[in-house]
Amino acid sequence: MGKRISLTQYLVEQQRLHGHIPAQLRLLIEVVARACKRIAISVNKGALGDVLGSAGTENVQGEVQKKLDVICNEVLIEANEWGGHLAAMASEEMEGIYLVPNRFPRGEYLLLFDPLDGSSNIDVNVSIGTIFSVLKKPDDHAGVSEQDFLQPGRQQAAAGYCIYGPQTTLVLTVGDGVAMFTLDREQGSWVLTQDQVTIPEDTKEFAINMSNMRHWAPPVRRYIDECLAGKEGPRGKDFNMRWIASMVADVHRILTRGGIFMYPWDKREPDKPGKLRLMYEANPMSFIVEQAGGAATNGLQRILDIQPTKLHERVSVILGSKNEVERVTAYHREAAQ
Numbered sequence: 001m002g003k004r005i006s007l008t009q010y011l012v013e014q015q016r017l018h019g020h021i022p023a024q025l026r027l028l029i030e031v032v033a034r035a036c037k038r039i040a041i042s043v044n045k046g047a048l049g050d051v052l053g054s055a056g057t058e059n060v061q062g063e064v065q066k067k068l069d070v071i072c073n074e075v076l077i078e079a080n081e082w083g084g085h086l087a088a089m090a091s092e093e094m095e096g097i098y099l100v101p102n103r104f105p106r107g108e109y110l111l112l113f114d115p116l117d118g119s120s121n122i123d124v125n126v127s128i129g130t131i132f133s134v135l136k137k138p139d140d141h142a143g144v145s146e147q148d149f150l151q152p153g154r155q156q157a158a159a160g161y162c163i164y165g166p167q168t169t170l171v172l173t174v175g176d177g178v179a180m181f182t183l184d185r186e187q188g189s190w191v192l193t194q195d196q197v198t199i200p201e202d203t204k205e206f207a208i209n210m211s212n213m214r215h216w217a218p219p220v221r222r223y224i225d226e227c228l229a230g231k232e233g234p235r236g237k238d239f240n241m242r243w244i245a246s247m248v249a250d251v252h253r254i255l256t257r258g259g260i261f262m263y264p265w266d267k268r269e270p271d272k273p274g275k276l277r278l279m280y281e282a283n284p285m286s287f288i289v290e291q292a293g294g295a296a297t298n299g300l301q302r303i304l305d306i307q308p309t310k311l312h313e314r315v316s317v318i319l320g321s322k323n324e325v326e327r328v329t330a331y332h333r334e335a336a337q
């Protein structure tokens with residue numbers, strides 16, 4: 001094995017090469033990475049740490065919170081509030097924004113997170129993760145409000161996720177490609193294990209919750225029907241299917257070997273654009289996927305160009321290997337004409 005490069009060394013070197021990681025942003029990313037290490041310890045303890053099962057509460061989306069949802073939210077807030085790099089935070093698990101209290105120094109960034117993604121997988125010991133997105137607070141006014149968070153995803157200063165699986169891996173972009181760091185548990189450090197991650201443009205693997213098939217819109221139905229028709233169908237090739245039900249794990253597989261992930265609008269809740277959340281699920285993942293050469297749309301529009309109107313906004317998501325995402329998007333555009 002060659003020279004080991006730590007997360008800090010990588011960030012300092014990236015700043016030297018491209019100038020996109022000022023010291024405040026580097027320190028912020030390091031604090032988030034440290035919080036993820038603490039979360040990894042809780043996740044690994046499982047039943048021994050009494051972290052499994054329901055917390056007996058509901059979040060703003062009306063979902064039952066798991067103990068780990070609550071624990072991870074607290075770890076991220078506690079780690080980040082004293083760091084001095086943030087003005088405010090927002091999370092899947094909190095209705096409004098969280099202002100960094102006056103007693104702590106405040107910085108210029110805004111942090112959004114899904115503290116624990118894949119909650120339904122916690123108790124069954126399947127990979128879960130933390131997703132985060134960093135925005136810069138507009139500097140044309142003092143104070144900070146929810147409105148300051150409502151920026152399109154293309155303005156993210158950084159985005160990443162940590163996957164708690166057989167390995168604990170941190171995946172990061174600041175807009176100069178995607179890097180992966182594996183947690184060395186003995187040393188307690190993040191080690192660069194892949195740089196310039198690239199998603200193949202073509203794929204024979206799709207990820208969608210097939211149990212919703214009867215609720216899908218015609219363009220999604222058409223795309224999946226064609227995949228299922230295999231060699232004999234219009235695509236002329238057989239497709240494989242995977243659905244982990246943790247977006248982090250599905251996206252991680254796509255970054256590793258390609259594929260397409262879809263959580264589209266469906267008829268179950270026709271008034272909602274989709275199940276996934278724009279600000280702390282779709283935006284950070286779309287930034288990462290685009291930076292790895294893939295694509296991400298809501299069927300009609302690039303996700304990173306969507307102007308958010310509220311913190312917990314939902315969105316239809318189609319992301320992954322570029323040519324497949326473009327195909328599904330073209331089917332939607334045809335149907336919309």
Ligand SMILES: O=P(O)(O)OC[C@H]1O[C@](O)(COP(=O)(O)O)[C@@H](O)[C@@H]1O
Nearest residue numbers: 114116117118119120209245246247
């Ligand atoms: O259970 P379903 O409907 O297949 O949904 C799975 C999706 O829901 C999510 O778990 C939502 O995330 P949370 O666990 O953070 O609510 C995604 O990670 C995943 O892609």
Ligand SMILES: [Mg+2]
Nearest residue numbers: 114117118281
């Ligand atoms: Mg989630």
Ligand SMILES: [Mg+2]
Nearest residue numbers: 092114116117
């Ligand atoms: Mg969550």
